[in-house]
Amino acid sequence: MSSQNIDLVNGKLGKEMFKFTVPFFLATLLQTLYGTVDTFTVGKFATTGSVSAVATGAQVLSLVTFLAYGLSSGATVLLGQSVGARDYEKSAKIVGNTIIDFSVISILFVAIMLIAHRPVLTLLNIPKEAESEAFKYCFICSLGIPLIIGYNTVCALLRAIGDSKSPLVFVGVACVVNIAGDFLLTGVFNMGAAGVAIATVVAQGVSFIYSLFFILKRGMGFEFKKKNIKFDGYTTKQIFAVGIPMGLQSILINMSFMFITSIINSMGVFASAAMGIGDKIINFAFLIQMSVSSALAVVVAQNVGAKKVDRAIDAVKMSVIVCVAVESVFCLFCELKPNLLPSLFTSDTEVISMAGLYMMAYSIDAVLTAITFCLSGFLNGSGKTTANMIQNLISTFLGRVPATYILSRLPGTNLFIIGLAAPISSLMSMVMLFFIIRHVRKKELL
Secondary structure (H helix, E strand, O other): OOOOOOOOOOOOHHHHHHHHHHHHHHHHHHHHHHHHHHHHHHHHHOOHHHHHHHHHHHHHHHHHHHHHHHHHHHHHHHHHHHHHOOOHHHHHHHHHHHHHHHHHHHHHHHHHHHHHHHHHHHHOOOOHHHHHHHHHHHHHHHHOHHHHHHHHHHHHHHHHOOOOHHHHHHHHHHHHHHHHHHHHHHHHOOOHHHHHHHHHHHHHHHHHHHHHHHHHHHOOOOOOOHHHOOOOHHHHHHHHHHHHHHHHHHHHHHHHHHHHHHHHHOOOHHHHHHHHHHHHHHHHHOHHHHHHHHHHHHHHHHHHHOOOHHHHHHHHHHHHHHHHHHHHHHHHHHHHOOOOOHHHOOOOHHHHHHHHHHHHHHHHHHHHHHHHHHHHHHHHHOOOHHHHHHHHHHHHHHHHHHHHHHHHOOOOOOHHHHHOHHHHHHHHHHHHHHHHHHHHHHOOOO
């Protein structure tokens, strides 16, 4: 194995997890940073309509990226388990098959998005002031889907074998290119949402090309040759058996957020812009559990493959303690100073106030998801993705969506009241996850 790859099944668990998770966290931080810079740039150099266009358009594009990420996670779990079992012949087959599968998927997604982005934006009740720019944003990003999927697939495979440092470098390259592009195209040339979209696609493309050259030079840490790049029906079936529930879960949950966006968009462009800014800030709050959950899935996958389930459970306990501690601090800050962070993105006092209310509710959810994300990471890494998908869909479509609709119809409602739907949903999810994991362990399915 390469020296870049961390051995997650031996040695001191806390030390190895720390070395693996920190680059994961930093990569997620950089990804969120350049996504936030998109919103910051249009907020400072364009109109409120541009902010709404990028916020809503990004949600439409995330249908593709979340689905692709979910599907690639099937390859991550399968590859992680084979690496943990030291079955490198199978590992090479999984990598080669993944290359074929996702090349086809990326082309298919381009066609779907070019056809569907306009009807989807219309369904989202996109404000008239943002409509034209949102169409441009989605069209440009749709053309760059193969680059986005390729980049994320390479990172997923490297992390599965224990290399979280190289993807951090790739993300760093993308971040620098994207930020420079945002300020040049939107700040200097006043291209609005279109400038942000072009910067995003170019950044992902540069990073993807760099990652390909990197792998060709360094390799995967085990023998991998051109002959391994071929389609294998059984391997594809295994990858999708794990990945489809994760991808389906991602896309359906994102669709639920689009429904929520539609509700808030109907409240006007100020509410739409406030939600866009609030979501970008809250994404930072979710960074710790998102990165830990994703890293944890790899740790669990490798240890399950190595028949070390108790070590995997210990990893979950450590992760929950760290995540809850960090998110509790963030929640307290948002309750005491709700308007401070939104004021960094816009000078509009009405948008700042509304975004602050939104964050006060969502910061409570950050503490709860610190637990649910870690438990989900355990289930995903162990291959129990269907059970995790079911509980997520129940908490979303029987919790978050109806709660959002009901709370939005209350007299005198605001973004704080509507935002309370999030912690309600997370409480449901937490209860179900505890029961699922207890059942899995009791039945000795792990």
